Amino acid sequence: MSLDTRNVVVRTVDLAKQYGDGEAAVRALNGVSCEIFQGEYLSIMGPSGSGKSTLFNMIGGLDKPTEGSVYVNSVDIAQLTPRELAFLRCHTIGYIFQTFNLITVRTALENVTLPMLFAGTSPDDADEKGMGLLELVGLGHRYHHRPSELSGGQQQRVAIARSLANSPSIVLADEPTGNLDLKTGQEIIDLLRQLNHEQNVTIISATHDHKMLDVSDRIFHIRDGQLASIDVKDEVPT
Amino acid sequence: MSQTEFKNVDPPFWVAWNQALASIRVRFLRHAITSLGIALGIAFFSSVLTMRLATGPDPSDPGSADRLLWLVCTSLVMCLVGVTNSMLMSVTERYREIGTIKCLGASDGFIVKVFFLESAILGAIGSFVGAFLGSVLMMLVAGANFSTVMLVTLLGTGTGIVMTILAAVAPAVQAAKMPAAAALRVDV
Ligand SMILES: Nc1ncnc2c1ncn2[C@@H]1O[C@H](COP(=O)(O)OP(=O)(O)OP(=O)(O)O)[C@@H](O)[C@H]1O
Numbered sequence: 001m002s003l004d005t006r007n008v009v010v011r012t013v014d015l016a017k018q019y020g021d022g023e024a025a026v027r028a029l030n031g032v033s034c035e036i037f038q039g040e041y042l043s044i045m046g047p048s049g050s051g052k053s054t055l056f057n058m059i060g061g062l063d064k065p066t067e068g069s070v071y072v073n074s075v076d077i078a079q080l081t082p083r084e085l086a087f088l089r090c091h092t093i094g095y096i097f098q099t100f101n102l103i104t105v106r107t108a109l110e111n112v113t114l115p116m117l118f119a120g121t122s123p124d125d126a127d128e129k130g131m132g133l134l135e136l137v138g139l140g141h142r143y144h145h146r147p148s149e150l151s152g153g154q155q156q157r158v159a160i161a162r163s164l165a166n167s168p169s170i171v172l173a174d175e176p177t178g179n180l181d182l183k184t185g186q187e188i189i190d191l192l193r194q195l196n197h198e199q200n201v202t203i204i205s206a207t208h209d210h211k212m213l214d215v216s217d218r219i220f221h222i223r224d225g226q227l228a229s230i231d232v233k234d235e236v237p238t
Numbered sequence: 239m240s241q242t243e244f245k246n247v248d249p250p251f252w253v254a255w256n257q258a259l260a261s262i263r264v265r266f267l268r269h270a271i272t273s274l275g276i277a278l279g280i281a282f283f284s285s286v287l288t289m290r291l292a293t294g295p296d297p298s299d300p301g302s303a304d305r306l307l308w309l310v311c312t313s314l315v316m317c318l319v320g321v322t323n324s325m326l327m328s329v330t331e332r333y334r335e336i337g338t339i340k341c342l343g344a345s346d347g348f349i350v351k352v353f354f355l356e357s358a359i360l361g362a363i364g365s366f367v368g369a370f371l372g373s374v375l376m377m378l379v380a381g382a383n384f385s386t387v388m389l390v391t392l393l394g395t396g397t398g399i400v401m402t403i404l405a406a407v408a409p410a411v412q413a414a415k416m417p418a419a420a421a422l423r424v425d426v
């Protein structure tokens with residue numbers, strides 16, 4: 001199966017992002033053009049400050065590029081109104097963060113159901129689907145616990161369940177294992193890979209973590225805000 | 239390639255209501271103090287009002303009404319500034335949480351709604367308690383009748399709610415303007 005026959009979920013064209021102007025200007029991204037395919041597991045590698053998080057902000061519709069465009073499911077996200085953008089974040093993209101970012105005042109289940117309620121799902125359906133997702137990540141029995149009562153790895157599992165709440169086509173994970181120890185990090189990576197296979201969800205993950213590279217279909221190397229090279233993993237297991 | 243179809247669905251009101259209640263429950267002590275501040279301000283307002291209604295204007299000192307009005311307004315404004323200040327602090331503190339909720343698909347309107355609700359709940363509780371206690375105290379001291387107390391409690395609570403909603407305008411706007419990208423920041 002060739003990658004080129006697969007659906008493109010994200011396309012960026014000459015993407016550039018500049019923070020500040022004049023003397024203090026930082027060009028965090030400098031002409032990134034890429035295509036990301038439906039169902040692939042993509043890792044973005046690069047040294048600190050190379051622009052990985054900036055690229056995430058652009059793809060995830062969290063910030064506007066200075067130049068160039070981002071197309072998500074062939075919609076140019078610069079053309080969207082704030083409400084349409086909120087809709088896109090709700091339905092099409094799931095987010096996983098290095099710092100987990102669960103809503104501290106809500107329980108695990110409430111965290112998972114919140115995006116569904118934003119999407120207009122009825123509370124009963126949301127609870128049912130939320131429990132299913134928590135069971136999928138192995139935390140069905142902890143649904144009524146607050147984030148402060150869960151370990152880092154467990155919080156990240158809840159965050160993964162939450163990212164899948166509205167069956168997004170893309171999950172963006174910015175250093176999802178950055179705050180976890182080796183073993184827990186490996187479990188999170190395995191879980192992401194499993195979900196990627198089972199649910200055919202596209203996973204885009206920025207990482208310093210070499211364990212992550214083994215499971216990736218493709219690896220983008222970013223240097224100084226530019227796409228330096230792309231590694232493609234063989235289809236046959238080695 | 240599938241074209242995304244955009245519909246605007248707002249979550250039902252109770253989603254914002256639950257979020258506001260959860261925030262109050264978790265940061266209970268801080269909210270209790272804010273509410274106490276509102277209660278004190280409104281207690282002063284309603285005790286003065288009860289006394290006026292019970293005893294009428296003082297004929298030997300025609301300037302007293304103006305001075306009282308001035309005092310009452312000052313205390314209400316101080317109260318309002320206090321509430322705004324504590325809500326602004328809680329916006330800064332929730333920088334990442336607000337960004338995250340936006341990533342999950344909340345519209346700016348939802349964020350505004352949660353902040354207004356939080357403030358209005360605190361205002362309603364604080365000003366009801368303050369208005370009731372303030373006017374009952376004056377009933378005992380100046381001998382106002384019970385219907386005056388009821389009227390003043392109603393007026394005081396209404397004033398308190400309007401005041402706290404006004405106090406929440408700046409914090410709610412600031413929260414809604416917070417970029418969703420804030421969720422990714424590790425340093426705050
Ligand atoms: N909000 C901002 N304002 C100004 N400069 C910024 C901002 N965000 C990022 N930058 C700058 O843009 C560049 C790229 O930052 P970015 O966060 O994308 O790097 P990164 O690859 O994610 O690094 P790390 O691996 O440390 O997370 C850096 O030089 C950074 O200082």
Ligand SMILES: [Mg+2]
Pocket residue numbers: 052053054174
């Ligand atoms: Mg980063």
